[in-house]
Amino acid sequence: MLRQVILKTAASRRARRAIEATPLTRAVVDRFVAGENVPSAVRASEGLNDAGCLATLDYLGEDTTDRAHAEHVTGQYVALLDGLADAGLTGMAEVSIKLSALGQALPREGEAVALDNASRICAAAARAGTTVTVDMEDHTTTDSTLGIVAQLRRDFPETGAVIQAYLRRSEGDCRDLATAGSRVRLCKGAYREPASVAYQARAEVTQAYLRCAEILLAGPGYPMLATHDPELIVAGTRLAAGRPGGVTGYEFQMLYGIRPTEQRRLAEAGHQVRVYVPFGEEWYGYLMRRLAERPANLMFFFRALTSR
Ligand code: FAD
Numbered sequence: 001m002l003r004q005v006i007l008k009t010a011a012s013r014r015a016r017r018a019i020e021a022t023p024l025t026r027a028v029v030d031r032f033v034a035g036e037n038v039p040s041a042v043r044a045s046e047g048l049n050d051a052g053c054l055a056t057l058d059y060l061g062e063d064t065t066d067r068a069h070a071e072h073v074t075g076q077y078v079a080l081l082d083g084l085a086d087a088g089l090t091g092m093a094e095v096s097i098k099l100s101a102l103g104q105a106l107p108r109e110g111e112a113v114a115l116d117n118a119s120r121i122c123a124a125a126a127r128a129g130t131t132v133t134v135d136m137e138d139h140t141t142t143d144s145t146l147g148i149v150a151q152l153r154r155d156f157p158e159t160g161a162v163i164q165a166y167l168r169r170s171e172g173d174c175r176d177l178a179t180a181g182s183r184v185r186l187c188k189g190a191y192r193e194p195a196s197v198a199y200q201a202r203a204e205v206t207q208a209y210l211r212c213a214e215i216l217l218a219g220p221g222y223p224m225l226a227t228h229d230p231e232l233i234v235a236g237t238r239l240a241a242g243r244p245g246g247v248t249g250y251e252f253q254m255l256y257g258i259r260p261t262e263q264r265r266l267a268e269a270g271h272q273v274r275v276y277v278p279f280g281e282e283w284y285g286y287l288m289r290r291l292a293e294r295p296a297n298l299m300f301f302f303r304a305l306t307s308r
Helices: 002-011 013-020 025-032 038-050 067-086 110-128 139-155 170-177 202-218 230-240 260-268 284-293 295-306
Strands: 054-059 093-097 132-134 160-164 183-187 222-226 251-255 273-279
Touching: 025 284, 038 054, 038 067, 038 273, 054 067, 067 093, 067 110, 093 110, 110 132, 110 139, 132 139, 139 160, 160 170, 170 183, 170 202, 183 202, 202 222, 202 230, 222 230, 230 260, 251 260, 260 273
Parallel strands: 054 093, 054 273, 093 132, 132 160, 160 183, 183 222, 222 251, 251 273
Antiparallel strands: none
């Protein structure tokens, strides 16, 4: 219920203007977003590197409605990859992209525009010696996104895909993707989806996540277990034990600012941990999704708004 109210608020322009205009919103943004530009994202990556973690950097923004903006986003990623290479960080940092930010939803040739922009980012990543993972958005884009990832993988086989466990189709997608050389991030899923396509109950999503993790971890690919859920982290560790390649054959992933102590604990225990680091000026939609996930974050937000 609360989740639905927040997601509805996220879509309201009026609410957005009010929240953005509140100076103390900044304190909350700073917890979850690593600044607004490339240098601040590079600095955050250095900090994670010092803590023994890897990073995947996301230039915030989605649902691009014109080609010029898609071009701008592509340019930001290329500049980011240059910045990571200059700082000697491409061994520990890759990038995450959203196809809707690269033009996927543009009328007529949206998919072709997104594929072209994503290819340019993958080429820049390859030059810099790192990789790209393609985020998954709402269920109306799943087929298109998996299709584009398959095309990107022809030239850039290390391009990562994302599977959302809450979708009823995802076990089948995991079977298709659990192949040698594939990199697959498994997350629960962050969008509000209808019951016709997605499990709704928390327990059902947990079970679906476990089934998907089992398929991916039994295959020869590289699974990336993206979750903060203690139950799934314990289960993932158990399922991954004894895999060929040991701890280098999979990784855990978490979001910047969420459970940082657990991120460090897992890294110190010898697991590979990658932190998803969002940065950029378009932080509003991202922040609202994080708040919708967890009422405690809403309290954190209100406290920041009302205290000095
Ligand atoms: P939850 O059930 O949400 O949380 C389990 C526990 O983790 C909570 O009880 C709490 O202890 C802790 N926790 C969780 N969230 C928070 C929080 N916000 N603040 C503080 N503590 C918290 N979704 C997509 O749809 N597409 C993507 O491409 C995508 N990429 C992702 C990449 C990464 C690296 C991660 C970590 C998540 C990604 N997600 C993506 C989001 C994901 O789908 C979930 O919405 C999100 O991770 C919350 O699910 P959870 O597994 O952490 O479990």
